[in-house]
Amino acid sequence: MKIGAVEAGGTKFVCAIGDENGQVSEQIKIPTTSPKETMNQVINYFKEQQVEAIGVGTFGPINVNKNSVTYGYVTKTPKPGWSNYDFLGSMKKELNIPISFTTDVNAAGYGEAVQGAGRGKENVLYWTIGTGIGAGYVQNGEFLQGISHPEMGHMLIRQNPNDIYEGHCPFHKNCFEGLAAGPAIEERIGKKAVELDQNDPVWDYIADYAAQACVTATLVLRPDIIIFGGGVIHQEHLLKKIRKHFKEQLNDYVDVPPLEEYIVRIGLNDDAGIKGALLLAAKELS
Amino acid sequence: MKIGAVEAGGTKFVCAIGDENGQVSEQIKIPTTSPKETMNQVINYFKEQQVEAIGVGTFGPINVNKNSVTYGYVTKTPKPGWSNYDFLGSMKKELNIPISFTTDVNAAGYGEAVQGAGRGKENVLYWTIGTGIGAGYVQNGEFLQGISHPEMGHMLIRQNPNDIYEGHCPFHKNCFEGLAAGPAIEERIGKKAVELDQNDPVWDYIADYAAQACVTATLVLRPDIIIFGGGVIHQEHLLKKIRKHFKEQLNDYVDVPPLEEYIVRIGLNDDAGIKGALLLAAKELS
């Protein structure tokens, strides 16, 4: 089967060709400019390739409610031209094939749930900590969503009193994303996050906040596994620190799997999003 | 159709007879003593009544995972004799009929979703603030659960710096339940919660904490509606205060329905649990 995948980001779109097993055979990158310019290139690429279905994982927020008249739209975004853009419709009009449409983090979470660190688990929570913080939750192959997709990155958490940074979120200042995403780390320390010593207390704050998000998610969702990906998670020492805080915070209130198996690093690394999108497209056909 | 319902609490079991529309025709109360003594009376009542199915909503934590060998058990509880008790199995052995088994808050949430304040909504979150704090989430008639049922009452929230109470939770001190359940209010003020003036700042703290729980639940679950029940919610002024804090905290980050329709009081009051259990039993038969 020949299948397409799109990973739509703020600076570039990755378009890939692959198969129903998530194997990628080729891919191209298209800069994110205006919707018209970018999407024309995306559509032409898939037209030439004659794929049977496409999976899209995109920046958001987007409308994922299939009963809505604006299903498939980007909703409000600071990216010029993209607010209220009919992303899915623009593709459907030109390519008469099944298209699966979800958030970038949901696509990566799906990849992780099916072929990555969550393989074989029923209830998989995937967090990404990068330029922003987001999460996707996959239960038996289906995304959790209500009136829209989750926005877990903006949870309100308890700031460590020694962490005097005011926070980076334009809506909430010191929500989880406002304190722990890459730009928040870098504004706090005045240099690249990668340059920060791994014993610096800032990493301990970040781990504390990520652990709180895991405690809350554990109590609300009761997942089998919590997987972390995203640029900031290149700091491998973070996982151990997150587990330590998690253990203290949850204080054995509910049973969870052994923490080395419960709170883990991403399995597919940078391929999670594209593989997830391919698998979602394949699911659309089956 | 003649159906049974059980609302199993720490001090008493309510057993009711009713129909598939949630109409109750009679009910009895049985004191909660030892599992053997209490359950014998429960079982004998339903044997005599010859019901076709039973819905059970019980105190927990319980095992709700149908694939588990200890499905239907009470897990660990401070109630003497009830830890690791095969609640569902003891009923199934004596009554050879379909039995639906879930938490007390799930049963009430189901009642609210189907016939109460959540009627007609797809994604219904139900909170109870009473002796403890718990929540149930119903999506298109199904409970959200992962490896077990939610325990949202123990979310970690931000304590108001003016609220110097240390918290009541034996696991987390100042989690949501530890700060906002009835016993926490009463320990803080040294009198019954019902005696507290409705302009007292303590109500504002409670509303702040409940609002934070709603913000988190909104970002994780994206429900259509959030319904509050339980003894503490007899304070009708609380809802307005919760909405005010919620608006400030969420700061319009995601769209939600108008707050008067989004954060609401329970519709069925004390009948939610029994009605929910009847409806769950009826569902078991259909």
Ligand SMILES: Nc1ncnc2c1ncn2[C@@H]1O[C@H](COP(=O)(O)OP(=O)(O)O)[C@@H](O)[C@H]1O
């Ligand atoms: N090795 C690293 N260590 C710590 N932080 C990193 C590292 N690499 C990238 N980051 C952080 O991750 C962020 C980018 O996240 P990434 O997931 O790569 O991109 P995006 O979220 O835009 O898709 C940057 O803000 C940077 O601070």
Ligand SMILES: Nc1ncnc2c1ncn2[C@@H]1O[C@H](COP(=O)(O)OP(=O)(O)O)[C@@H](O)[C@H]1O
């Ligand atoms: N009118 C009221 N105003 C404020 N609090 C109340 C009121 N009635 C009951 N409560 C509180 O609710 C708690 C009991 O909650 P309830 O939901 O009735 O029982 P339970 O949670 O045990 O099923 C008590 O701790 C009490 O403090």
Ligand SMILES: [Zn+2]
């Ligand atoms: Zn925020």
Ligand SMILES: [Zn+2]
């Ligand atoms: Zn607690």
